[in-house]
Amino acid sequence: MKPSTSLITICRRCNARICWALTTAHGRRQPVDAEPTEAGNLAVMQAADGVLYVRSITAARPDIRPGEWQAMPHHATCSSPPPRRSSGGQRARSGVRPVPWQGRQS
Template identity: 85%
Template sequence: MKPSTAHITICRRCSARICWALTTANGKRQPVDAEPSAKGNLAVMQGPDGVLYVRSITAARPDTRPGEWQAMPHHATCISPPPRRSSSGQRTRAGVRPAPQRWQP
């Protein structure tokens, strides 16, 4: 099964076709490749409310259920590098600021 065209959008970094799905574990949004993949480690299904839901394929539940399709997380297949972030979140100083002169009479 494939996702409907209403769920498909384009990745801003690599222009690939993706779908946004809610994780069943914590309800966070996760980008998933729109094309089904036999190598994927996610099972995606459309819920009765029309929203896509995604769960991990694990050793405990290795097979997909009826109505699910196997997909790859888009973070694993995106060809564009992730945005760079500073390690501490603070700006580094580019130079030394001169101290004000103090005149003494």
């Protein structure tokens, strides 16, 4: 089973077709590849309200239920490297550098 075309969007970094799904464990958004694959470690299903839900395939629950399909998380297959958060080099400093407070001598 594949997701409906209205749920498919494009990754901003690599232009791949993805879907956004909510995790069943915490309700957080997770990008999932739109194409089902046998190598996937996620089970995705579309609820009656049209929202996609995703769960991990584990040793405790390895089966794919009716209405689910197997997919890969897009973070694992994205061909673009993740953005760097810091340059690691010198950065421009601005403002006042804090000076340790020294108590009054009486």
